[in-house]
């Protein structure tokens with residue numbers, strides 16, 4: 001007699017109907033859930049680690065936090081309550097100890113966590129961000145590095161300067177009559193134009209026209225699909241067949257893929273000459289032993305478009321938000337810039353601005369307090385490992401979030417204050433080293449940001465050109481609540497808005 005028949009005879013059921021099947025199925029699910037909670041709380045290898053009860057018992061805590069785009073904030077609050085090593089899901093630990101950063105992110109014992117990064121594929125192919133295998137990732141990185149190198153960016157600098165000048169001309173023109181301006185979309189236009197032009201050699205001219213590009217709505221949709229895919233990985237295949245809003249997001253991502261394939265095909269036909277395309281169209285991905293095909297290359301382009309747009313745009317948005325509320329910071333910034341560049345309308349070159357200590361301190365302080373990759377970057381232990389003296393069993397996922405370690409009070413006293421001068425007034429090499437150890441906005445190790453140099457170029461030149469040319473303040477209608485960092489892995493202000501009052505000032509009054 002089978003188990004099902006046995007249960008039926010036990011409950012004296014003569015004839016099985018649909019109701020019984022549903023009833024027993026539900027009962028089986030409840031029993032399974034209860035047993036897994038008991039296992040997670042009392043028998044799991046991580047049972048001794050502290051953390052919120054719901055997080056130790058099930059993945060619900062982690063999933064709700066993810067859905068609400070609040071994961072980084074919840075984990076941060078849990079660290080304050082439970083200590084530097086906490087359990088944030090039955091099989092996941094979070095470390096707030098700065099020493100953990102390099103032990104995890106530069107070690108071969110840890111690989112990208114499967115569910116989290118598989119969900120970050122865009123449409124049916126892996127790209128450099130989602131590849132987990134160490135050798136495969138290495139060969140893909142080798143293929144892409146050249147397109148984002150310092151040499152490629154130095155060649156591209158004049159195009160970037162033109163875009164920044166066009167943006168500031170737009171702002172100057174629009175604020176002549178009325179000084180109030182919504183800058184949020186404009187900064188997306190600038191970073192999108194920049195990455196697109198760098199990749200494909202064509203300027204989409206969002207800044208020039210003041211219009212969004214169709215790809216931007218696809219990228220917004222993608223931010224939701226990876227939350228859904230983390231929950232149900234098979235949506236990668238089936239998402240486009242889902243009804244309503246959920247299906248719409250997947251269908252938009254499919255449109256983005258078609259768009260990217262078209263761009264790649266046309267680049268192939270024209271044998272496009274940007275450093276990125278030169279390398280990827282002709283170079284081999286050594287783990288495939290061949291160049292990337294159109295679909296694989298389209299996916300890399302989509303990854304770079306996404307990686308290069310919101311990250312830099314939001315960093316500058318937070319830089320303006322934080323800086324413009326502190327008149328002394330603005331004054332120091334403008335003094336340094338105006339001493340060096342007498343022409344206020346100039347868009348200075350990167351090399352000169354990269355040596356200006358206060359400009360660099362303002363950028364560092366922004367990336368410290370508002371790291372756009374705000375949350376955990378989860379890795380899975382491929383063998384038993386030791387992190388900060390704690391044994392991490394094989395198969396455990398661990399993560400360290402920049403939002404938390406960048407607020408380490410030992411390295412950054414009074415961590416919630418935006419204080420650029422902290423980067424300049426350190427009086428010992430030891431305290432500077434401590435700050436450097438903890439400060440990892442672009443991550444470290446083999447998965448560190450591919451676009452770091454591009455982001456630094458863009459931010460540095462933009463900060464310099466903006467503060468040379470404009471006097472600005474945050475509009476009084478802006479509320480702190482609207483600037484809360486929404487954690488969808490890459491963070492953005494929850495209100496999607498930054499309204500400023502600004503005035504072009506070309507001479508001292």
Ligand code: HEM
Pocket residue numbers: 128129130141148195303304305307308309311312315371372373377378440441442443446447448449450451452454455
């Ligand atoms: C201020 C701006 C930026 C910040 C703070 C930032 C931060 C980061 C961080 C922390 C990672 C590691 C993520 C992880 O391991 O899960 C990363 C990876 C990456 N970033 Fe950025 N990023 C920025 C701008 C850019 C730009 C402009 C691009 C343009 C292409 C870019 C492309 C990438 C790519 C492709 C990866 C994956 C690298 C790999 O796994 O090998 N990022 N970024």
